[in-house]
Amino acid sequence: xQSVTQPDIHITVSEGASLELRCNYSYGATxxxxxYVQSPGxxxxxxxxxxxxxxxVQGIKGFEAEFKRSQSSFNxxxxxxxxxxxxxxFCAVGTNFGNEKLTxxxxxxxxxxx
Amino acid sequence: xxxxxxxxxxxxxxxxxxxxxxxxxxxxxxxLYWYRQSLxxxxxxxxxxxxxxAPDKSGLPSxxxxxxxxxxxxxxxxxxxxxQEDSAVYLCASSxxxxxxxxxxxxxxxxxxxxx
Numbered sequence: 256x257q258s259v260t261q262p263d264i265h266i267t268v269s270e271g272a273s274l275e276l277r278c279n280y281s282y283g284a285t286x287x288x289x290x291y292v293q294s295p296g297x298x299x300x301x302x303x304x305x306x307x308x309x310x311x312v313q314g315i316k317g318f319e320a321e322f323k324r325s326q327s328s329f330n331x332x333x334x335x336x337x338x339x340x341x342x343x344x345f346c347a348v349g350t351n352f353g354n355e356k357l358t359x360x361x362x363x364x365x366x367x368x369x
Numbered sequence: 370x371x372x373x374x375x376x377x378x379x380x381x382x383x384x385x386x387x388x389x390x391x392x393x394x395x396x397x398x399x400x401l402y403w404y405r406q407s408l409x410x411x412x413x414x415x416x417x418x419x420x421x422x423a424p425d426k427s428g429l430p431s432x433x434x435x436x437x438x439x440x441x442x443x444x445x446x447x448x449x450x451x452x453q454e455d456s457a458v459y460l461c462a463s464s465x466x467x468x469x470x471x472x473x474x475x476x477x478x479x480x481x482x483x484x485x
Contacts, residue, residue: 289473291476296478297478298373298460298476298477298478298479299460299462299476300476301473301474301475304473345412347412349472349474355417355424355425356402356414356417356425356427356428357402357404357414357474358414359411359412360411361411362411362412
């Protein structure tokens with residue numbers, strides 16, 4: 256069975272600073288990896304996804320993530336955070352091209368300080 | 370275009386009552402998913418529909434939980450004899466799965482269920 260670990264429960268960064276959110280997955284076959292963001296009281300919005308090909312994927316809102324098979328990681332990065340990036344971030348692994356259930360990590364809550 | 374919609378947005382019920390939660394997927398999306406988000410358990414998969422059939426019901430926590438989908442569109446998640454541990458946000462997602470094509474799940478805003 257697949258699993259996802261997000262080791263950081265809560266991260267605080269200053270506005271304008273760089274950001275990296277960690278995600279490690281466990282899955283025996285080809286992983287289909289996703290990052291979602293959830294603002295308070297909202298549903299989940301897809302930031303980016305990885306299926307194959309280039310291991311550095313670009314997403315919305317200036318986010319990117321790098322897939323490293325050797326480390327079973329899919330870390331999310333942003334060079335300069337904005338106050339509006341404060342939210343909860345979830346990494347997920349999917350099976351069968353992402354067409355079946357997603358298994359989510361426990362999430363990382365991001366706080367931005369001025 | 371319209372996204373995934375869910376109703377009601379909030380539901381407060383008494384322990385032992387039955388509740389129905391509704392999901393309207395994005396038009397044309399053949400796959401529909403239910404997840405539950407709670408403080409203690411995080412985001413958990415409940416059930417997945419392809420058309421009107423449910424190939425994977427493995428996440429339903431007990432036989433008090435059931436779901437159906439009609440006309441390849443709207444889905445209803447029913448919880449019978451609700452318990453306090455059923456309190457959570459229930460999220461629905463849909464995707465335009467087609468054969469081996471890659472799918473992306475788009476989520477609705479969720480229904481917050483509170484069982485008193």
